[in-house]
Amino acid sequence: MSRVMVVDDHPMWRDAVERDLTGAGFEVVATASTGREAITRFAATRPEVVVLDLQIPEPDGVQVTTEIISLHPAAKVLILSASGEQNDVLAAVKAGATGYLVKSASRDELLEAVRRVAAGDPVFTPGLAGLVLGEFQHSAATEVRGDKPTLTDRETEILKLVAKGLSYRQIADRLVLSHRTVQNHVQNTLRKLQMHNRVELTRYAIEQGLDAD
Amino acid sequence: MTRVSPREHPAGIRTDTHIQDVRGRADATLPTVSAWTSPAAIEVESRLFRALAVLRVVVLINALGLTIYRAANFDPPAAALVCALVMVGWTVFALWAYAAPARRTAVLVGADLAVALGLLLVTPLVKGPGFQASVPGFWVSGALLACAIHYRWIGGLLAGVALAAVDLAQRQEIDQAIYGNAFLLLIGGPVVGYMCESVQRMALERDEAQRAAARAEERARLARAVHDGVLQVLALVQRRGGELGGDAAELGRLAGEQERELRALIRGEQPGQGPAAGMRDLAVALAELETGTVTVSGPATAVEMPARQAEEIVAATRAALDNVRRHVGEDARAWVLLQAFPDHVEVSVRDDGPGIAEGRVIEAGEQGRLGISESIRGRIEDLGGKAELITGATGTEWELTVPRTGVHA
Structure with a gap:
């Protein structure tokens, strides 16, 4: 079973999640209650999956995600958030998180999400799909430079179906595709979203003159 | 600008915020006498005095040139030198005196005006009663504008009246040019004074807006911390409760239920996202429809629409959700998706019920049970949009498409 790290500043939550994961056979190699702890302990224990709360003491969940992915790009980050801040969720996914779950999700949903993220499959709630779709539609309407990747019609269609609450299985049936193909499309949308982030960072660097030798 | 440091002790911040609230309200009732002594108003005044300093030098050079050119008109000729020295001396003194806010007293402004009036008054004595040009000429505008800047339109008006009256009173005959100059003095003073006042007001309003923004930011930060804690507990109770x-x-x-309500509330209260007057954020309005069985998804950015349109769309969506409860079951799951495009919005409402059998819609129409569907269609078509009902193996779906007609629709 996968090696997991749990990051949450509320001890009751940290313990509950740790208990659930251990009970299901996951190896919880570390826990952390602040962003700083999370980064040092991640570097020391190299877990495969990080279950991460967004609202933690400095640096916040988004920065921790960025740091973890740059330290070890193969690591998987699952956001487990109580926060109503959609922009934070979107920012974390742009920074490289591949899954998002609200804290009110049941234990079974959490375990399933950790299993899927560990296997390399993105965990999309309809809410996250709506956010990602909105992000691409927003940039399509406002972008003038055209250096940000856009979604293919197929990817948009699949994302819409995810946002409308269909399971990957139902989507595969409706579009006459394999389950795997649907997953690949969803994964591609995440990859492109993360590229958005890189384009934005590059633009920022150029504007600030940071690209000069 | 007042900024509350985000790292201060929360209790301290609350007191600060309270005090600022009270002060903010006092500032809002513009203008009180003390408003003119506020840092923002003084900053505006200082800027204008710096500009006036340049003007004073220009009019001084002009006056000196004319005095030298017309030195022959003076009797005795030495009087020209004395007058020129007075103007140079006073200008240098004024540049220094007006540079510091603390030195800008009634005595200074009064003396400034008195020197200008004095030079006008000695004109007939040194240039004879039939003089053409007064000794100081346009040099008096320095004193005039100083009065206007420091005492606003009323100061400008009084100084203008005094200068024009003294100038005109000494003339033996008044031609158009002389009248024109006097008239300019009369209107120039109040106009500059009024403009100074307006800029000061704007500076005060800007300061107030900045303070309000800082307060809102701080409140939002505190609220985030409080809300997050509450959300955590609610989510944990929900999770453990379900397991027990x-x-x-x-x-x-x-x-x-409480968790979802709080989440929707927070979404509507994010700073800097308040919709303009008469507009509503459709994303926030739809998010309020979320329940344990209804999931609402949409973009993270605000989707501003005219309030009436947004309300109609929300009403149509609510009707579609009622339909789901009625036909699929009380605890049927449903998903609402909002998509925003530059020229239109799309709202889809889907359930995962068995779908409506072919012919059932017609049957329902015959039995007069199409009320809800008709009300959904009616509302959307009134907005110039289109409502479609799609039914199949993966449930029933309403697709509502409404054009975005802009702010004045």
């Missing part, structure tokens, strides 16, 4: 079952499950369900 029985009465605890009911508690869990209640906690879940």
